[in-house]
Structures are given as C-alpha cells and as structure tokens.
Amino acid sequence: MPVSKRKIIDTISHGWMLVSLTVVLLIPFMIGLGLVLKSLPILQQENLLRLLVDSDWHPMKGKFGFLPFILSSVYVTLLSFLIAAPICLLSAIYLTQYARGWLLQVMHPVIDVLAGIPSVIYGVWGILVIVPFVGNFIAPLFGTVSSGYSLLSGAIVLAVMSIPFILNLLIEVFNSMPVELKEASLSLGATHWETIKYILVREGFSGIVAAIGLGISKALGETIAVLMVVGNVVQIPKNVLQAGYPLPALIANNYGEMMSIPMYDSALMLAALILFVIVLIFNVFARLVIKHGGSRR
Amino acid sequence: MKRRKKIEEQFFKGLMAASTYIIMITLLYLIYVIFKQGFRALTWEIVSQVPKGGYYFGEEGGILNAIVGSFYIAFGATILALLIGLPVALFMNVFLTRHQSALNNIRFFLDVLWGVPSIIYGAFGFALMLFLGLRASLLAGIITVTLLIVPIMIRSMDEVLRMVPGGLLEASYALGSTRTEISFKVFCRQTLPGMITAILLAFGRGIGDTASVLFTAGYTDYIPESIMQPAATLPLAIFFQLSSPIPKVQERAYASALVLTLIILFISILARVLSSKYKEHVIK
Amino acid sequence: MTDSILRVQNLNVTHASTPILRNVNIEIPRNKVTVILGPSGCGKTTLLKCMNRLIELYNGLDISGSIYLDEKEILNSKNDLTSIRQKMGLLSQRPYPLPMSIYNNIAYGLKIQGGLNKSEIADKVSHYLKIVGLWDEVKDRLKSPASRLSIGQQQRLCLARGLAVNPEIILADEPTSALDPISSTKIEEQFLELKKEYTIIVVTHILRQARRLADHVIFMYLGEVIEQGTPEEVFDNPQSPTTRQYLKVGH
Numbered sequence: 001m002p003v004s005k006r007k008i009i010d011t012i013s014h015g016w017m018l019v020s021l022t023v024v025l026l027i028p029f030m031i032g033l034g035l036v037l038k039s040l041p042i043l044q045q046e047n048l049l050r051l052l053v054d055s056d057w058h059p060m061k062g063k064f065g066f067l068p069f070i071l072s073s074v075y076v077t078l079l080s081f082l083i084a085a086p087i088c089l090l091s092a093i094y095l096t097q098y099a100r101g102w103l104l105q106v107m108h109p110v111i112d113v114l115a116g117i118p119s120v121i122y123g124v125w126g127i128l129v130i131v132p133f134v135g136n137f138i139a140p141l142f143g144t145v146s147s148g149y150s151l152l153s154g155a156i157v158l159a160v161m162s163i164p165f166i167l168n169l170l171i172e173v174f175n176s177m178p179v180e181l182k183e184a185s186l187s188l189g190a191t192h193w194e195t196i197k198y199i200l201v202r203e204g205f206s207g208i209v210a211a212i213g214l215g216i217s218k219a220l221g222e223t224i225a226v227l228m229v230v231g232n233v234v235q236i237p238k239n240v241l242q243a244g245y246p247l248p249a250l251i252a253n254n255y256g257e258m259m260s261i262p263m264y265d266s267a268l269m270l271a272a273l274i275l276f277v278i279v280l281i282f283n284v285f286a287r288l289v290i291k292h293g294g295s296r297r
Numbered sequence: 298m299k300r301r302k303k304i305e306e307q308f309f310k311g312l313m314a315a316s317t318y319i320i321m322i323t324l325l326y327l328i329y330v331i332f333k334q335g336f337r338a339l340t341w342e343i344v345s346q347v348p349k350g351g352y353y354f355g356e357e358g359g360i361l362n363a364i365v366g367s368f369y370i371a372f373g374a375t376i377l378a379l380l381i382g383l384p385v386a387l388f389m390n391v392f393l394t395r396h397q398s399a400l401n402n403i404r405f406f407l408d409v410l411w412g413v414p415s416i417i418y419g420a421f422g423f424a425l426m427l428f429l430g431l432r433a434s435l436l437a438g439i440i441t442v443t444l445l446i447v448p449i450m451i452r453s454m455d456e457v458l459r460m461v462p463g464g465l466l467e468a469s470y471a472l473g474s475t476r477t478e479i480s481f482k483v484f485c486r487q488t489l490p491g492m493i494t495a496i497l498l499a500f501g502r503g504i505g506d507t508a509s510v511l512f513t514a515g516y517t518d519y520i521p522e523s524i525m526q527p528a529a530t531l532p533l534a535i536f537f538q539l540s541s542p543i544p545k546v547q548e549r550a551y552a553s554a555l556v557l558t559l560i561i562l563f564i565s566i567l568a569r570v571l572s573s574k575y576k577e578h579v580i581k
Numbered sequence: 582m583t584d585s586i587l588r589v590q591n592l593n594v595t596h597a598s599t600p601i602l603r604n605v606n607i608e609i610p611r612n613k614v615t616v617i618l619g620p621s622g623c624g625k626t627t628l629l630k631c632m633n634r635l636i637e638l639y640n641g642l643d644i645s646g647s648i649y650l651d652e653k654e655i656l657n658s659k660n661d662l663t664s665i666r667q668k669m670g671l672l673s674q675r676p677y678p679l680p681m682s683i684y685n686n687i688a689y690g691l692k693i694q695g696g697l698n699k700s701e702i703a704d705k706v707s708h709y710l711k712i713v714g715l716w717d718e719v720k721d722r723l724k725s726p727a728s729r730l731s732i733g734q735q736q737r738l739c740l741a742r743g744l745a746v747n748p749e750i751i752l753a754d755e756p757t758s759a760l761d762p763i764s765s766t767k768i769e770e771q772f773l774e775l776k777k778e779y780t781i782i783v784v785t786h787i788l789r790q791a792r793r794l795a796d797h798v799i800f801m802y803l804g805e806v807i808e809q810g811t812p813e814e815v816f817d818n819p820q821s822p823t824t825r826q827y828l829k830v831g832h
Contacts (some may be wrong), residue, residue, distance in 0.1 A: 006478070013481075017384035017392070024385055025403075025450065027444060028410060031421045052525070087316045094313035103639065109382050114324050116498075116561055118505025120532040124539065124554040125327050128334060140607050160323055167320070178725070180677045188690035188746055189667035195307035198689070203680040214412065221414020224507040224532065228539070248416045248508070255423065255512045272420035276413070283412040287405055299661070 019065050038269035041180050057234050068236050072244035079155035084162045092170035115164035123228035126157040140153040146241040154230035158219045173207030206289050213286030223248035233265045253256045334554025338548035348518040360553050365520045365535035371504035374442035378450045383550030384456035387493040409510035410448040416508035418445045433515030435528040441513045446499040490572035497568040507532035531557045586780050587612040592646035603804045612627050613796035614781045624804040631754050633669040670743025672753040676735035678727035686727045690746035695721040709741040733764025753783045800824050
C-alpha cells in the first residue's frame with residue numbers, strides 16, 4: 001500500500017478515535033445535564049430540602065415527598081451490606097489464606113456465573129424462594145405476620161447479587177499483599193490467624209473499605225430484582241419485615257403514569273438525579289480510596 | 298493462652314469455610330430452582346411463537362417476540378459499543394502510553410461510569426427519546442443499552458490491551474508501522490481471546506438488563522420489522538408474565554426465565570471456549 | 582568446630598522434580614556470623630526459609646531431612662511452630678514494616694508472646710530501638726506510621742522488631758541489597774555488635790560483604806554446598822574449582 005494511503009487511513013482512524021473518546025467522556029455530563037433539565041420544573045416549584053425530607057407522596061395532589069423512598073433505599077442497602085460483607089470477607093480470607101488452591105479455581109467460575117446472571121432472574125428466584133421463606137418462616141419466628149414482600153427479602157436478594165462483585169474485589173485485595181509481610185509476622189511467632197487478624201486485615205483495610213463501598217453503590221442502584229420482592233408500598237418501614245419502596249423501584253414502576261400527572265415526570269427525573277448523585281459520590285470515593293490506599297508503599 | 302488462641306482460630310476457620318460453602322450452595326440452589334421451575338413449563342411453542350391473541354390470559358403463543366427483540370437490541374448495542382469503545386481502548390493503549398496521568402484519569406473515569414446503575418441510563422434514555430422525538434422503539438432501546446455497555450466494553454478491552462508487552466509495541470514501530478496499523482493488526486490479533494471475552498461480556502450484559510429497556514424499547518407482541526418499531530425484550534417478558542394473576546402465565550414466566558438463563562450461561566461458556574481456542578495465536 | 586547451635590542434616594528440597602536444595606549438610610556455630618554465599622538462584626534463601634519453617638507457606642515442595650536446633654529436631658517436629666519461629670528472627674531483602682506505628686511494630690511480637698505489662702513493653706521498645714541506633718531518630722514520633730520512615734530506617738526497625746522477641750538466631754536474607762551504602766554500613770555494624778549475644782546467619786551474593794562480616798563461610802552453588810569453613814580457608818585457599826571461579830568473578 002502506498003505511503004499516502006496508509007497515512008490517510010491513519011488520520012481517519014485517529015480522528016475516529018478522538019471522536020469516540022469525546023463521546024464517551026461526555027456521557028456522564030449529558031446524563032447529568034439531561035436529568036437536571038428534566039428535574040427543573042419540580043425544583044422550581046418546591047424547595048429541594050423539603051422534597052427530600054417530606055414523607056407525603058401523593059402525586060395526584062401534587063405532593064412529592066421523597067423521604068419514604070430514600071429511607072427504603074438506605075435501609076435495604078444497609079441491611080444487604082450487613083448480610084453480604086461478613087460473608088464475603090470471611091470467604092475471601094478463607095479462599096486466599098487457608099483453602100487449597102483447587103477451591104479457589106472452582107470458586108472463580110462460580111463467582112463469574114453468579115455475576116453474569118441478570119437482575120430479573122434473581123428477582124424470579126427471590127419470588128420463588130426468598131419471599132415465601134420470609135413470609136412463612138422468618139415472620140412467624142418473630143411473632144409477626146408478613147406477606148414476605150419486605151425489606152428483608154429485598155436485602156437478601158441484594159446481598160446474593162452483591163456477593164460475587166464484592167468477593168472478587170476482596171480476593172484481589174488479599175492476593176495482592178506481599179507474602180513477605182506474612183512471613184515477617186510469622187517469624188515473630190504469630191499464628192496464621194493472628195497474622196490475618198492483626199496484619200493482613202490492617203494492610204488491606206483501604207481495599208476492604210473500597211470494595212464494600214463499591215458493593216454498596218451497586219446495591220443502591222439495583223432495580224428489578226429488588227422491585228420484585230420488596231413490596232412497593234409507599235411508607236417508611238418500621239421494621240425489616242415490612243414492605244419498602246426504594247428509589248430505583250419508584251422510577252421503574254411509575255414511568256407509565258408519569259406523563260399523565262403534572263410534575264410527575266419531573267419528580268421521577270429528580271429521583272433519578274438524586275440516585276445518580278449518590279451513586280457517583282460513593283463510586284468516586286471508593287475508587288479514590290483504592291487509588292491512594294495502595295500508594296502507601 | 299495458647300489453647301484459647303487455637304480455639305479462636307478453629308472457630309473462625311469454621312465460620313470462613315461455612316461462608317464459602319454458603320456462597321457455592323446458593324448459586325447451585327439458584328440454578329436448580331430456575332431450571333426446575335423453568336423446565337416444567339418449557340414447551341417448544343414458547344420459544345418458537347409470538348404471542349397470539351389472549352396469550353396473557355393463558356392462550357396460545359410464545360415469547361419469540363421477546364427473544365428476537367432482545368437479540369436485536371443486544372446485537373445492535375454491542376456493535377455500536379464496539380464502534381465507539383474499541384477505538385477508545387486502542388487509543389488509550391497505543392497513543393496515550395506516554396501520558397500516564399491522563400491515562401489514569403480516563404481509567405478512573407470509566408470505572409466510575411461502570412458503576413452507574415442501569416435505571417439511570419434508562420431514565421436518561423427516556424429523556425433523550427422525548428428530546429429527539431423518538432417513540433419507544435428498537436432504536437431508542439439500542440441507544441440506551443449502548444450507553445450502558447460502552448464503559449464495560451472499554452474497560453474490559455483496556456485490561457486486555459494493557460497486558461501486551463511493551464516490547465511488541467517497540468518492535469512494530471521499529472518496523473515502520475503507523476500507529477493505526479499497530480493498533481489493529483498487532484494489538485487486536487495478539488489480544489483476540491481477551492477481546493472476544495470483552496465483547497461477549499458486554500453482550501451478555503446488554504441482553505439481560507431490564508431497567509435500561511424498560512422505558513425505551515417499549516413492548517409489543519410482534520417481532521419488530523423496522524428500527525423505529527417497539528421491541529419486546531426477555532427481561533420484560535419475564536416481568537410482565539410474572540405479574541399476571543393467572544398461574545399458567547406465571548409458569549410461562551419461569552420458562553422464559555430459564556430461556557434467558559440458558560442464553561447467559563451459553564454466552565459465558567462460549568466466551569471461555571473461544572478465548573482458550575484463540576490463545577494459540579498469542580505470543581507469550 | 583566450636584559449639585554449633587544449628588545443624589542441618591541431609592536436607593533436600595524439590596519442586597516438581599526440580600531439585601532446589603541437594604543434600605545440604607552444614608553446621609552453624611554459636612555467637613558467630615555465618616555467611617551463606619553464592620550466586621542468585623543457588624538456593625540460599627530456600628535454605629534460610631527451611632530453618633524457620635517459612636518454607637511451609639509455599640505449595641508443591643518436597644522436603645526431606647532434618648534440622649537440629651540445640652540438638653532438638655525442628656524441621657519435622659509437630660511441636661508448637663510459633664515457638665520454633667520465635668527463636669529465629671528474620672530480616673528480609675526489602676524491609677516490610679508492619680502496617681502500624683513504629684512503637685507497635687516492635688510491641689507486636691511482644692504482645693503476641695504475652696506476659697508483659699504495658700511499662701515492660703515500653704521499656705523493651707526503647708531498649709531495642711536504642712540497640713539498632715534508631716532511638717534518637719524516632720523517639721518523638723513513636724506513634725507515627727512506620728511506613729513513613731526511610732528505607733534504611735525501616736530495615737533497622739525490622740531488625741529491632743526481630744530482636745525484641747528474644748531469638749537465638751538472626752536470619753538475614755540479603756539485608757542490605759535495597760539500602761544505600763550508609764544504611765548498609767549501619768546494618769553491618771549492628772551485626773558485628775550483635776553476634777556477642779546472638780547467632781547471625783547472613784545470606785548474600787556480595788563477596789566484599791561476606792569478607793567484612795564472616796566468621797564462618799558456606800559457599801553454595803546450584804542447590805549444593807560446595808565448601809564451608811573459616812574465611813581464610815574459603816577465600817584464600819578454596820578447595821573447589823567452582824569456588825575459585827566464583828571468587829574470581831564475584832565482587
């Protein structure tokens with residue numbers, strides 16, 4: 001191929017690369033801008049703070065209090081984290097420190113498969129297994145009645161969904177620790193477990209925090225699986241066996257009606273904007289911890 | 298004191314092993330439940346026919362509309378994402394190697410973008426749709442899903458490209474290649490297995506995601522014939538059928554869930570098989 | 582030879598049929614500096630790690646033979662591993678301070694051992710920091726993270742940390758290879774001082790360092806012990822052609 005033709009191809013593809021890069025870099029800004037623009041109508045009408053702490057949600061009357069949804073999101077995410085984090089941490093330590101090599105080999109495909117399963121499938125499983133479990137087994141255990149569609153079901157399903165993600169990150173944290181650190185602790189007379197408890201966990205602390213932070217941000221945004229099992233009742237849940245209505249579920253459930261009631265679409269876009277901002281904050285924070293936690297050495 | 302330490306270690310070891318096995322058992326149980334419920338209700342009609350009249354009341358038909366719709370969207374989005382994502386990944390690893398801080402910032406940026414939930418893309422896609430005057434359609438669905446999977450595709454490809462030894466790059470320059478030629482001929486061939494995995498990963502994400510197509514692709518009982526027509530998707534088909542009060546329709550939801558799960562599992566296995574097959578071409 | 586504290590007998594270590602250590606038989610004299618000398622990859626580090634049984638952290642290795650510490654067998658012993666390990670302090674190539682404050686780096690081993698109250702621990706911390714010559718440099722910032730020290734200071738901290746648990750032997754694996762010349766000299770001086778109370782085994786591939794430090798030399802090549810003896814014997818009168826070749830080329 002003559003040099004000039006190669007040069008032309010080079011220039012074209014160079015241009016194509018730059019255009020693509022620009023598009024990609026612009027995506028979050030476009031999203032943010034779009035959401036803000038669509039939220040403006042309701043923000044002009046109401047005070048943002050009032051919208052966030054008000055618990056009265058009656059769109060037909062023009063009342064848009066987001067508190068029940070924000071609290072539901074917080075509760076269900078926190079609960080799922082309480083379930084998933086210890087399991088993931090314990091398992092990651094076991095897989096990297098105690099178990100034979102083949103167990104880790106087996107776990108990797110298990111984790112990959114779990115990670116690839118779509119949200120809606122988890123939802124189906126949740127309806128088939130978790131909801132009856134909570135309604136027929138857990139609730140009577142505590143002397144209450146519950147349909148099973150509850151924060152707890154949402155949290156369990158979310159926990160199972162978050163586990164592959166968090167576990168993968170934690171395994172990497174523990175695997176990337178220098179073996180010499182372990183050796184140093186052991187030569188001082190510590191047992192394997194003491195080494196893990198006092199040294200490895202401390203060394204990997206920033207990585208652990210970041211992994212959990214990322215897991216939480218992913219859980220906050222999970223829509224379909226949670227929606228299918230959490231009950232979708234507009235209320236501030238008083239205990240985990242009651243139904244909740246997290247932010248993503250709010251957006252997903254009501255898009256059909258949003259065009260017919262004034263301000264509804266703007267309110268839902270505001271909900272999306274709130275979610276977007278929270279998730280971004282968590283993500284940026286967790287990624288920053290990863291970035292600067294390792295540079296101590 | 299030594300005994301106490303030993304007991305504590307044994308206790309935690311037990312707890313840790315239990316956690317690991319709980320995770321494994323949960324996965325197996327999940328697959329088992331989906332398969333069991335799904336196979337019971339799975340019939341040939343379900344995967345080969347579109348819904349006929351009264352389908353949602355238990356009458357004839359199947360979910361072919363959703364299967365085809367999902368594939369159309371996933372294919373379209375993957376191709377678009379490839380067109381946008383591959384150049385960016387190549388750009389990062391061929392042109393930006395000397396600008397480490399810019400590179401790190403872009404990677405940071407992409408990682409954060411990866412974490413944005415699909416409902417946000419869905420909401421944005423919806424807003425975009427209204428803005429552009431589009432109706433709920435295949436096109437709107439494809440655009441939205443593309444936005445969703447672009448960060449995944451770029452980051453996965455980037456991880457693969459990073460592993461290419463720097464020496465290969467230098468040798469190619471020394472032979473007088475342009476940077477484009479290096480990008481496509483050298484890098485892509487060398488990293489083909491990883492690239493395929495990245496593409497399949499993005500495809501799998503695109504086909505199974507619900508929230509991004511919820512508002513944008515619409516729903517229909519027909520297989521779309523043009524890009525401006527609405528399209529049904531598997532996740533929505535599952536969701537709608539499950540919400541029905543009629544048991545027969547709910548059963549079909551389980552069968553649909555099984556179909557989707559099988560597709561995803563197939564893609565995972567395909568990714569592994571293809572990447573190990575093409576590893577022959579890779580220079581170590 | 583004089584009283585030997587450690588005796589290695591017929592030690593063989595293989596990894597998937599590749600031998601790493603072959604029929605190693607050596608004796609380590611008490612309260613002397615023994616230098617294990619040899620080119621990279623000759624198995625010196627593996628030998629060291631067998632002594633305090635850190636070798637067990639690595640999978641896929643076949644280990645046979647015995648090691649006697651004060652005439653008690655330790656390699657195959659089912660006895661408490663932690664007390665065996667505490668008898669030998671380890672200094673690695675690169676310093677690996679524990680992710681804690683300077684104070685806690687030294688206190689860690691003491692707390693694990695148990696049996697000391699707070700003030701006793703504080704005394705020991707200052708004592709050992711003084712021994713390695715770090716006390717004046719760090720006494721005002723004992724609670725600050727050890728990672729903020731310079732690399733030379735970190736290595737001395739690791740030495741103090743290892744001494745604090747009262748070992749009998751100090752195992753040093755190329756302890757100055759990551760350090761600048763001044764810090765290296767300080768460490769070497771420490772070794773010469775410390776041999777009065779401890780037995781020191783230094784692994785190195787630097788010939789001049791070996792000459793400076795050794796009371797006893799063990800020369801290894803490709804997993805085998807080629808020669809051992811006093812520095813005069815090995816450096817000035819090498820018996821084996823391999824040793825002679827190494828001495829010619831080494832530095």
